[in-house]
Amino acid sequence: MKNRCFWVSNDPLYIEYHDNEWGVPVYDDEKLFEFLILETFQAGLSWITVLKKRENFRIAFDNFDYKKIAHYSENKYEELLQNAGIIRNKLKIKATISNAKSFMKVQEEFGTFSKYIWGFTNGVPIKNVLNKREDVPATTDLSDKISKDLKKRGFKFVGSTVIYAHMQATGMVNDHTTDCFRYHEV
Numbered sequence: 229m230k231n232r233c234f235w236v237s238n239d240p241l242y243i244e245y246h247d248n249e250w251g252v253p254v255y256d257d258e259k260l261f262e263f264l265i266l267e268t269f270q271a272g273l274s275w276i277t278v279l280k281k282r283e284n285f286r287i288a289f290d291n292f293d294y295k296k297i298a299h300y301s302e303n304k305y306e307e308l309l310q311n312a313g314i315i316r317n318k319l320k321i322k323a324t325i326s327n328a329k330s331f332m333k334v335q336e337e338f339g340t341f342s343k344y345i346w347g348f349t350n351g352v353p354i355k356n357v358l359n360k361r362e363d364v365p366a367t368t369d370l371s372d373k374i375s376k377d378l379k380k381r382g383f384k385f386v387g388s389t390v391i392y393a394h395m396q397a398t399g400m401v402n403d404h405t406t407d408c409f410r411y412h413e414v
Contacts (some may be wrong), residue, residue: 230409231407231409232246232409233246233283233404234361234405235361237276240277241276241280242276245351246410250404250410251401251403251414252364252399252414253353253398253399254397254399255346256343257294257331257335258292258294259398259399260341260345261292261331261341261352262286263397263398264327264331264386265292266322267390267391267393267394267397268323268327268384268385268390269314269317269320270390270393273315275393277315278315281313284311284314285314288308288311288313288314289324294328294331294332295328297324297325297327297328298325298329298331298332305321305325309378321386323383326382326383326384327383327385329382330378330382330383333382344399346400348373349370349378350398353399353400353401354370354400354401355401355402355412356401356402356403357406358405359405359407360404363405364403364405366390367389367391368388371389371392371395373383374391374395379389385411403413
């Protein structure tokens with residue numbers, strides 16, 4: 229049996245996510261935006277709730293296509309509010325639409341969102357040495373800095389905790405605990 233990070237339950241969805249996605253560096257703008265949406269909706273909820281609805285989110289939000297999402301109409305917004313397959317939070321849905329617009333503005337300025345976000349780590353993942361649950365931070369000075377910069381650029385629901393979770397999910401930081409088999413693989 230493989231040793232995994234403390235937060236991984238026996239749920240096959242969690243195991244699959246942990247073993248194959250979490251902490252793996254992501255440089256693709258489309259995937260970075262997907263995780264930004266998912267982290268936004270996760271705020272205040274458990275990650276497994278979001279994972280279980282991920283495919284519903286994919287369908288509801290046009291395969292996480294930020295170019296389409298940026299142009300969602302009021303009718304599409306209302307449709308999303310009625311979609312029981314996703315987390316129906318008015319502010320988070322509005323933030324997703326607004327964030328798609330801000331995401332494209334960042335792309336215009338930096339060429340890609342990836343260049344922008346990875347610029348905070350000079351394009352290299354930060355490998356933390358975390359031995360136990362208590363060692364894993366919810367925020368860092370860097371997530372504070374990125375959060376402030378994103379907010380300045382018009383992004384919503386991008387507090388430091390959400391951004392740190394995004395950094396973990398997209399491999400900007402490797403927060404696999406040292407006893408986890410993925411710690412040395414990522």
